[in-house]
Amino acid sequence: MTTRPARRPACANFSSGPCAKFPGWSANLMKTASLGRSHRSAVGKGRLRLAIDLTREVLRVPETHLIGIVPASDTGAVEMAMWSLLGARPVDLLAWESFGEGWVSDVLKQLKLRDARALTASYGDLPDLSAVDAAHDVVFTWNGTTSGVRVPDADWISADREGLTICDATSAAFAQPLDYAKLDVVTFSWQKVLGGEGAHGVLILGPRAVERLESYVPPWPMPKIFRLASGGKLIAGIFEGETINTPSMLCVEDYILALEWAKGLGGLNALVARANANAAVVQRWIDDRPFAANLARRPETRSNTSVCLALGDNQDVPKKIAKLLEAEAVAFDIGSYRDAPPGLRIWCGATVETADLDALMPWLDWAHAQASS
Structure with missing residues (x-):
């Protein structure tokens, strides 16, 4: 029988979300001036803006892409993108684990898009990426959190595509390089690779996604927390620190702390x-x-x-x-x-x-x- 080990991990937190805090984390390290203040105050908006700017710097997001902090974690960010952008073109839905399967279900059963097809694979494999039609929109996870299977790269995405790419990158962002030239929408939650607190999502929009938002109106009612455009124009404030609903500034400060740690690492x-x-x-x-x-x-x-x-x-x-x-x-x-x-x-x-x-x-x-x- 194998001997019981004597050495133990200093930190036993190996959860896949929420994930371990960064080494040396302490609540005492967080700035507190924004706590108890309105998120719409100069202080609140300034800290939200800093979170956006640090996200851009650490992830190397190009200036062509907008970054917004949105409600309901990565799920909220993906749903906002799907409800706001899909329906203008046929859509290919890639799924090889539970979260991708969830997006397939929402598009087929909630949005009820008729011109949609699911390209699926069992746990452990990827669908045939070459089957994706460049004339279609495509929704996919970059890293399948529940299967441990990720796309190897973005080479399968056409540079001359007509459709939009909507990428759920929640357990890939900050751990795997993302090809933003091939990604029109990127979503993640900071509770994953940076070990932040839950309930907030990040939504990154490229210029092609913005063009779709300003030229297409979906045929279904749009809940307030999903609205990214008004009167044919992008609601730009969302990407400048003006959140749709009230964020937890404590969670924002924790995210800023993790971003500063990441920046300090290199x-x-x-x-x-x-x-x-x-x-x-x-x-x-x-x-x-x-x-x-x-x-x-x-x-x-x-x-x-x-x-x-x-x-x-x-x-x-x-x-x-x-x-x-x-x-x-x-x-x-x-x-x-x-x-x-x-x-x-x-x-x-x-x-x-x-x-x-x-x-x-x-x-x-x-x-x-x-x-x-």
């Missing part, structure tokens, strides 16, 4: 390098264990943030492992997503320390031996 390249190093620790463990496999079958599509593990046919083993490790306080919240195949999901984003993953791996061996006996 920005996007440093964040990507940290996530890559973390995912490599888990992959080396997988490669050396005959009972383990990465749920993502092709190496080039394997996520460097939400790494999903398959552990054989016994569906009870992963659940037992997750419970054992939580009881030992060495890994919290690593069970697979409820709609995913049974397994483990270990967050490897930039706020996780590589040393903590190194310390976790022997515990996986110990827990697997216990759960399999």
Whole structure:
């Protein structure tokens, strides 16, 4: 039987969202002047604007693209984009895990678009990206958080496309480089790779998306929190720090703190390098264990943030492992997503320390031996 390890991770938070706070985080580091103030005050708008500016700097978002802070996390940002932009053209919907499947369901069952087709794949694979029609709009996740499968690049997106690309990048932003020349809409929540607090989303619009907003009016009623245009014009204030509804300035200050940490590390390249190093620790463990496999079958599509593990046919083993490790306080919240195949999901984003993953791996061996006996 495998010996019970002596070394423990300094931080046992390996949840895929909300994710671990960055190393050295403390609430005492946050600026507090905006707390208790109106978000529409000069102080409030200034801090929201700073969050937008730092987002642009760290993610290297081109000046051609607008950045707004919106309600309801990444889900809210994706829904705003779909409800505001879809219907002008046929749409291709890509899905290979639960969140992509959710967008397919919303377009087909809520918006009821007739000229829509779903291109799907099972957990572990990608749909045939070459089947996407450049004359169609396309909705897809860059990184499938619940399957650990990501698109390898944006080469499959035509530079001469007629349709819009709407990209849910919530567990890719800040950990994987995004090709903004190929992306007309990008959404994410800062509770993922930067370990921020929940309830807020970020919506990035390229010029082609803005042109659609100002030239097309959807045929369905538009809830207030989804409205991005008025009278045929973009509501520009959303992208200048004037939010649609009241944000939590505490969450905004926490986001600013995380952005400043990321900038201090060296920005996007440093964040990507940290996530890559973390995912490599888990992959080396997988490669050396005959009972383990990465749920993502092709190496080039394997996520460097939400790494999903398959552990054989016994569906009870992963659940037992997750419970054992939580009881030992060495890994919290690593069970697979409820709609995913049974397994483990270990967050490897930039706020996780590589040393903590190194310390976790022997515990996986110990827990697997216990759960399999």
